[in-house]
Structure formats: structure tokens, C-alpha cells
Amino acid sequence: MALEHADVLRAAHLARLGLDDDEAAHYLDDLGHILTMVDQLQSLDTEGVAPLAHPLETTQRLRADEVTESDQRERFQRCAPAVEQGLYLVPRVVE
């Protein structure tokens, strides 16, 4: 499956990764090579093979629906780039 310039820009946008046209051209080349390598998978017949998401196939553990976390907002916000009065600051979203 050939990759196109627009595919790279689309992936960059979906990943919210700033990429100019030159960079996209560079990655198009790299990703093209990687996808060619990955396309070897297509030669293998996997009809009827169940996908394996997890090496141990364990089921998710359930627990009682109780609050187990304490409020550590101040501590966790210490590593934030911009906070004010317990709120994370971002550019205005709603005019």
C-alpha cells in the first residue's frame, strides 16, 4: 500500500504533530521504507487466527467501585507549564 504525501500530513494532523512540507517529504521517504518492510506481513495467511492483544491473555481485574485516590492536585500541578488557582491554563477556546 503506497503511502502518499497527504497520508503523512493527515497522520501528523491526527497526532497533533506540527510538520511542514519539507519534513513531511522526509518522513514520507522513511515511512515508505518501513511500510515496505511491514508489508511482508501480507504474504502470511492468517485466516481464522484470532488477534493477540496481550501476551498473557489475562482478563481485567475488577474491584469494588470505591474511591481509592486522594486529592493530590497541588502536587501534580507543580509540574504543569501554566496553572492558576488550581486550573490548567490554555489558550482561549470559546470566544
Added chain:
Amino acid sequence: MHDTTLTALAAGLAAGEFSSRELTQALLARIERLDGELNSFITLTAEQALDAADQADAARAAGNAGPLTGVPLALKDLFCTEGVRTSAGSKMLDTFVAPYDATVVEKLKAAGTVSLGKTNMDEFAMGSSNENSFYGAVHNPWHRNAVPGGSSGGSAAAVAAGLVPAAMGTDTGGSIRQPAAFCGITGLKPTYGRVSRYGIIAYASSLDQAGPMARTAEDCARLLTAIAGHDLRDSTSVARGVPDYTQELDAPLAGLRIGLPREYFGEGLDPAVERAVREAIGVFETLGATLREVSLPHTHYAIPAYYVIAPAEASSNLARYDGVRFGHRCDAPADLTDLYKRSRAEGFGEEVKRRILMGTHTLSEGFFDAYYKKAQQVRRLIRQDFLDAFDEVDVLMGPTSPTPAFDLGAKKDPVSMYLQDIYTIAINLAGIPGISVPAGFVGGCPAEGRPAEGRPVGLQILGTHFAEARLLNVAHQFQQATDWHLRRPAIAEETL
């Protein structure tokens, strides 16, 4: 004091030959003096280390010492450490001071160990050479112009150079085993779920696993005993008792059935590496083991499957770096989308971006079935290969890497770098444990006046899920019969 094993240092501390403070000071001085040549540390935590050493000495004086009390080590900079910068080798987290300890760190602190600092690594653990670090490449202690391997390259180099007796690494596709092989040390990747991933910065969550890197299998056994176990904060950690992994080290190997995967001795394997590995395997025959060729027929598909699954998981895991809650934030964003896009463009390095793009593409509408679902189906076939092999044999053996450490800058295109992990990557897809042990040297380096040895070769030993005690036993017996693990690069022999 520096040129010995963790086990010997623990014995020295127990016998009162030196204090943890003396040991810590000596190693910190070595790092200060020698690490400029290697760049194996990103952050040195001398003050915290001396405090921890004093606490360890006080605990010992009060009769409360455990087997690892006062033992110094280092942590790959992927483990969150409360109050200490945890960078993941990325500009994105250059100023990130973790607000909590990873479970592994918590357990190592509880065991009384003393962390000297955080070691260098490929950014977000993505790489096989440690050249992808925001903090610069790490140099191999055996040859300054060679890579130490990656992604846990700083941990491997620091141990090989005698800066620390042991270090923690993580392994998603070979990141403990391959640098261990390149630097001539011992490195264990445990079974997926054996060690908690809580507080380890995520790369590919269904593959990531932490483990010890040290001089010997015995040292690794001591450390694994300390860090393994169920953790409610990691839903994929396994509720299964933790044995004392040192207990079975001395079991004889008579009757051990060793499988040699034919696909691990084929095209692409450096003939000199093959000779060293086959010679090492011959040692096991003298110890009473039997050899038999086996097949892992889907080996060829492991790298393609990995380079779908790992980038897909990475693209999802790394979505959290948005410039809002923590990590790098661009200046003067015009709007929220600009904030996301520029913060991420500025904070991530080239390989990380490549994998985010790759993962986002393969997971996107119209491509998901052809790539991600297909890779997961192949993953099941790869795991089945190993399960079938372990019906016939107890362990598998082969080279850890097809070549010894390559030169810095030698692998320019991503695919050739990815192919380096041909013998390690399937193990993560299958979730089984593997250990790399020093098994010889290839080539020489007369130009540097060290004609004899050349670059280290690693022997990889694989076992079925939760067979860590067996792997450590097999590796330990090999190390009783050989002395490759005792060889040191010149830098490790330097005294201050």
C-alpha cells in the same frame, strides 16, 4: 571497590569492610571523573544518594539490614523518581520532576538500595543504539567510537565501566538484552507482567517490561527478587508469588534440553558472532545439557509485526504530551491546536516523531485491519512458535544480536537499525523472559592498543513464561564455567 559484583559488595557491606557512604562516595567520584567520556548518566543525584547511604548504614547499625541494604545502583531515566528529573531522554520531559516513584523504585528504596542517578537512553526507549537521546549519544566503554546499544545504553555502559554494580533497564524489543550484549554485561528481561510497569514512562504497553542489568546472573537474581511481584497499580502485573531467585542458581544442568532455533543462525548473522555463540553453547554440553535444533517458523515476521504494534501503542501512549499538564510547552501559542502541534513538534525528536506518524497512520481509518489486526494475528503465531518449542526443550539459545556493537553513526536509515533487533524482538511479542550473558569477543582494535579482545558478544537464553529462575540458573552455571563476564574494558580498571 568498584571493580566487583553487586553480590560481593553486599557481602562487603554485611561484613563491615566498608560503609554504604564510603562505597557511594567512591562510585560518585568515579562517575564525576570518568563519565565525561561515556555520557552514561543524564542526572546524578549525589545528595539523595548520600542521604540514602546514611540511612542504609543506620539501618545496618540497628540490625535491620536486608540483602541489598546500602548497595548502590542506577536507574534508566524512564523510571519515575519522586523529586528527581525524569526525562525519558527527551526534550519533552527535560524539566519534568516526577511527583511519585515507580513501583520498581519504591521497592528498590524499601530494600535499602542507593540510587546514584538516572542513566541515558534512547528517547522514550525508541532505539537500538542510544543515539536518539536528547542528551547526546552514549559511548561504549570498550570502544569509544562504538554504540553501547539501546535503548538502555546508559545503564549498560555505566555497569560495564564500573561506575555502578547494577542498573535498572527496560526492554520493549531488546532494550535490556542488546545493550547488555554490546557492553559485555548480563541483562534480564523478565516475563511480561512479572515486574510492575507502574511509574515507568510508557512506550508500548503490551511489550514494555523492566529488568536488572549487572555483571552476573547472580546479581540479576538478587535484583529481580527485589523488584518482581504483583502490583494493584498495574492491571497487567501478574498475581503470582515471587520466589527467591537465588535459590535455584546452583542446580546442576545435567539433562537440560537446549533448543537452537535454526532461524537464529541464518542469513545476516556475523560469522564471528556465530562462532563465539556456538562455542559458548558447547560449554553447556560439557555441563551435561543436550542440544537439538528447533524451528521458530515465523521469526521472519517478528520485526514487521513489531513495527506495527509498537508504534501503534506508542502513538496512543504519547498522546498525553500535550503541553498542558506537564512537559514541554511552546511559546505564545495562537490557539489550542497550535499549542498541541508546536509543543509536540518542538519536544519530540526525529525517531519518536517517526513512530508516532507510523502508529497514527496504521491505526487510522482504512488501514487498521491491514496493519494492526494483521500484526496482532501474526503475534499469536509468533507466540505459538515459542510455546511449541518449549514443549520439546527447556530453554532456547542463540545470539542476542547479529553483530557486535557497531560504530556511532553507522546505521543511518531506520530500517537497517530496526533489523538489529531480529533475535530479541519476538520475545517481547510472545511475552517470554530472556537473558543475555557475555559469551566472548570478536574482532580486535589494535589502533587503540588493545589487540586481544575486541567487542563483546552476547549469548541469549530464552525460557517459557515465568521461567526466570531457570534462566538465571542456566546463566549462572555458564558463568561458573567461563570468565567472559569478568572481562573489563580499560576504563573499569582505572582507579582514582
